[in-house]
Amino acid sequence: MGNDCLFCRIVAGEIPATVVRETATTLAFRDIDPKAPVHVLVIPKEHYADVATLGQGDPALAGELLATAAAVAEDEGLLGDGFRLMFNTGAYGGQEVFHVHAHVLGGAPLGPMLARDMA
Numbered sequence: 796m797g798n799d800c801l802f803c804r805i806v807a808g809e810i811p812a813t814v815v816r817e818t819a820t821t822l823a824f825r826d827i828d829p830k831a832p833v834h835v836l837v838i839p840k841e842h843y844a845d846v847a848t849l850g851q852g853d854p855a856l857a858g859e860l861l862a863t864a865a866a867v868a869e870d871e872g873l874l875g876d877g878f879r880l881m882f883n884t885g886a887y888g889g890q891e892v893f894h895v896h897a898h899v900l901g902g903a904p905l906g907p908m909l910a911r912d913m914a
Contacts, residue, residue, distance in 0.1 A: 802894035806840045816870065820856060821863040823899075832902030833871045833878070837864045843895045846882040864897045873901035 804810045805824065812824035815835055826834040839856050843849040850857045861880075868878045878901030883890040 800842060800894050801892050802836075802838050802896065803842050806838070816863060816867050818859065818863055820859050823863055823867045826898070830898075831879075831900040831905060833873060833900065835867050835871065835899040837867060837897040837899060838894060844893045845884040845890060846895050846897075847884055849895045860895075860897060864899050867899050868901065871899070871901065873899070877901065879905050 798804065801810065805812045806822055812822075814822060814824045816823040816837075820841070821837060821839055823835050823837040826836050837860060839849065839853075839860055841853075841856065843852060843856075846857070849860070864880055868874055868880075871878075878899060881898040881900065882888075882895070883898075
């Protein structure tokens with residue numbers, strides 16, 4: 796991916812991030828605008844635009860991403876009370892950075908999945 800992808804630039808070390816876990820294929824770092832007491836982003840180092848593209852293009856890497864997210868949840872002490880793992884995909888899904896990333900959220904009750912009633 797070109798220099799315009801924020802997360803590719805973080806992987807390349809061009810932009811600093813507070814890294815909490817790194818594997819050969821994934822990187823996990825704290826969100827700069829956290830929505831919960833624990834808010835960590837988990838990304839593959841290789842660029843995929845969204846979770847659908849990742850799942851179709853490299854299912855093994857998708858599994859590694861999930862394994863890293865689970866390890867982050869354990870490291871952050873979230874397994875006992877629970878946590879939310881969330882992927883935003885596309886404009887309607889609220890995706891802001893088009894490099895697939897999982898949000899690991901926890902540390903307090905998170906409330907409803909959606910901010911508004913869809914009924």
